[in-house]
Amino acid sequence: MRFFKLIIEYDGADFSGWQLQNHRYRTVQGEIERALKQIFKKRIRIIGSGRTDAGVHAKGQVAGFAVRTRLQCQDIQKALNFYLPEDLVIHHVIETEANFHARYSVKSKIYKYVILNQKTRSPLERHRCWQIPRPLNLGLMRQAAKIIKGKHNFRGFMSANSVENDSILRNTVRTVTKLNIKKQGAKIIVEIEADGFLYKMVRNIVGTLVQVGLKKMNQKLISKIYKEKTRMLVPAPAPAFGLYLWCVKY
């Protein structure tokens, strides 16, 4: 048996997220497994570094799988890209050790969130960012980011209707090691790195930062979110289509 790691880019707009579901839904996992079946003529399960929701994009999603084959990495990559649709591509196929696990071996993940802060919507950037028509105060957002950064119990930033199992609810402490806010023209890019993310954690953090930037929420409330650990204090999560799983570190 040989073990492989895939580095994957996808446009999330037309996917019902990463995870294989019922056959009526088009998922990233489903498309890749279908391509693998074409190549190896049998069912191969892939394990992703984690799920992404419907609409969420990825520049560097990672998945692993095992197969008995004599094919070279490059040949597997070419064959996969031949079968994959235009909104999904494999940038690299890398052979790994048997003990590599795409989910459990993760050291940290980086997400980027793109906000477009301009009055009118952008046809060229639609499905790619969250357009906020009113001006955002970057200084306030950066101050709030400093409070969010660090090791905290992020339970208050987890999705209210989270369907995660009990073991995850038992430990909702995460360490956000990076939380940068950069301005590029009309775009505001939030880059966030952590040792792990709770369900909808990035989108809840960005939703909060935007409310702070609009002066509809102050920083005291963020401390309260940590203390009271209730999702009820957090504003609506930022929409999925502005979010990019940027890279996964092992």
Added chain:
Amino acid sequence: MRFFKLIIEYDGADFSGWQLQNHRYRTVQGEIERALKQIFKKRIRIIGSGRTDAGVHAKGQVAGFAVRTRLQCQDIQKALNFYLPEDLVIHHVIETEANFHARYSVKSKIYKYVILNQKTRSPLERHRCWQIPRPLNLGLMRQAAKIIKGKHNFRGFMSANSVENDSILRNTVRTVTKLNIKKQGAKIIVEIEADGFLYKMVRNIVGTLVQVGLKKMNQKLISKIYKEKTRMLVPAPAPAFGLYLWCVKY
């Protein structure tokens, strides 16, 4: 009668170009005139700064029209954007003098062309740039750009099957005042400004620059294109979906 100027952004992917054609085709002009009809309850002709081909995008296309109305610019803009589809938007509506003509008053135009110089295709950038898998030599491309820049007879860079009328063929001298090549990560962005462009001139110039960057064509040939003025020497034009009409100056 009052006179207005529109600043327009569109994603060219699903348009059969700018110009109104037969009703089976979806065009930018057609969509805007349809929206104007909804607002003013009568047929209003718009004049664009120039046509763009199917697939070509615009960040700052300009069009003008005249109408008897008491509506404010902002109200016209809001109403237009309400009726326009998601791949087309009006960023500004500006009232102009009666002697403003969207095509004849043009001083210069800026186009950008986006090349993605990486091995694998990019799902997130598809329909937005031209992916070139082999490495491009930027130094050679910049040297060639220096030769192309300036006042020349660009007839050799005009489309071979150009359907322009005789008056245009009589004068094919244009002045390229800017031709910059910038690298941004895996992207190579060609920015070109001229007092006017012949049909497919930008795409033919970019097609030539790419062949130079791939070392399949040398700079001597460019001088020959100028001298002999024949389209036969120019390589295939760069594809439409990497091209952006960036701004129009008056």
